[in-house]
């Protein structure tokens with residue numbers, strides 16, 4: 001089988017013959033997709049807010065759209081990081097804000113209310129994905145109050161810790177004087 | 190052979206790869222009998238250290254039996270020898286090696302042009318680490334090619350189990366060097382941040398080197414219990430104030446010696462706002478490390494004291510209190526470990542039964558389960574402290 005990574009191997013180093021299974025779950029792939037989507041949408045909102053407000057018939061709300069863009073980008077970066085779970089929950093929260101903002105534009109005199117309804121539908125669909133991904137990428141760190149094994153007998157000193165302490169004290173006594181005198185270079189490595 | 194291969198962030202797989210071959214006369218090949226996962230591997234797992242490429246074989250704590258030697262190994266090793274492989278590849282001949290500064294060997298980094306650019310000067314080649322340190326295939330595998338094998342090895346006797354010897358490759362000398370470079374005196378209090386495997390070894394080393402009091406800081410009860418077993422007084426930073434407790438335990442004067450066994454991925458907590466800011470900056474690549482522990486150490490360390498940093502930092506750290514550092518007259522000592530500087534002495538201590546480093550092992554599993562164990566070790570599940578893999 002062809003493995004791309006073999007091309008960049010230093011000559012003579014082991015190359016992959018057969019790839020083993022990856023522990024990445026579908027939820028991890030979904031988180032990645034949502035992360036990039038978030039960044040893409042954020043960039044549009046940040047740099048072309050007028051396009052967005054125009055499409056939705058919500059002219060005048062550009063600053064809000066820009067702020068939402070920043071939020072999207074941050075949540076996207078987080079969803080792509082090791083803390084993807086936090087990023088995905090941030091997205092779920094963001095979906096709520098998006099929906100609220102859209103609803104506020106859904107007035108009877110808005111000629112583009114069809115677009116808003118469509119956008120609401122989209123936000124709803126994506127919120128479901130965000131929520132599922134957030135559920136499925138829960139950090140697997142045990143909770144603080146989880147039952148744990150403790151290791152009170154693993155001193156690492158086969159002769160016991162007291163014997164180590166006594167030995168260390170004796171060596172120190174032999175070494176004698178521990179005060180540093182003027183000009184003493186002992187501290188210089 | 191089977192090997193644990195890096196494929197990207199949080200994606201390590203047990204792949205079948207071609208066997209290593211002798212590439213240079215000074216090479217040797219070992220059949221790995223035991224290897225381990227290190228806290229440094231977690232930084233790579235998270236892709237926090239730049240310069241990893243898909244297809245890189247992980248692992249730098251390895252031991253085994255020599256099965257092949259190159260023509261230039263010069264009788265220093267022969268087939269059948271049992272060796273522990275130090276994680277730093279050393280030539281034994283350059284200026285730095287001659288001074289015992291093995292982790293900054295000038296010869297062994299085969300991609301030194303990268304390191305020269307990023308760090309100003311090259312450092313030693315490392316196994317299973319980034320391409321900044323040579324991109325050498327690592328030892329979480331069935332076989333390992335050991336470059337510069339005539340110098341890069343620790344010969345160990347038969348009759349002592351792998352588990353007691355394996356950590357001569359890294360964490361035992363790392364904890365030891367961290368304590369040794371503190372110049373511990375019998376009246377000293379040594380405070381140690383992080384009770385992972387490196388912290389545990391640093392605690393034992395500080396006790397062996399005669400510290401009056403050792404204080405260990407972490408938030409995981411299982412690791413704190415192990416620290417206490419090794420003679421430390423413990424502080425749980427999630428439930429207690431580190432600053433207050435350290436003051437209390439030192440009559441308000443602060444510990445003379447502070448050791449950072451945490452490194453660049455300090456725990457992120459809402460109650461420690463600097464860690465939140467660091468994490469955010471890390472995400473947008475405005476900072477590479479989370480140096481919370483360095484800040485805390487500089488603040489609590491007794492004036493004139495020493496700060497020792499075995500914890501790994503990769504690039505840029507913000508907001509270090511240089512004012513306190515300078516005015517308090519502190520000294521900071523750092524470094525990847527000069528493994529072979531310490532291992533003769535440490536091997537003797539193991540043989541004499543002074544210390545048995547296997548106390549830290551909580552999980553021993555076949556190599557194939559390695560990818561899962563990265564997750565278990567990272568998530569601190571199942572009270573995991575140290576994982577040993579058996580190919």
Ligand SMILES: NC(=O)c1ccc[n+]([C@@H]2O[C@H](COP(=O)([O-])OP(=O)(O)OC[C@H]3O[C@@H](n4cnc5c(N)ncnc54)[C@H](O)[C@@H]3O)[C@@H](O)[C@H]2O)c1
Pocket residue numbers: 227228229230231232359360363382383384385386387388406407408409412426450451452453454455456481482498499500501502524525526
């Ligand atoms: N210098 C070297 O040659 C060398 C060699 C090996 C490992 N290391 C480095 O040493 C460090 C520790 O390695 P390890 O194997 O013990 O890793 P580890 O991840 O198992 O241990 C780190 C410990 O630090 C604790 N911690 C996190 N934030 C803390 C905080 N704010 N205060 C106190 N404790 C905190 C964690 O709970 C954890 O127990 C890593 O950075 C690793 O890369 C350096």
Ligand SMILES: [Zn+2]
Pocket residue numbers: 227228229230249250276359360
């Ligand atoms: Zn290591």
Ligand SMILES: [Zn+2]
Pocket residue numbers: 279280281282283284285286287294295296297
């Ligand atoms: Zn050298």
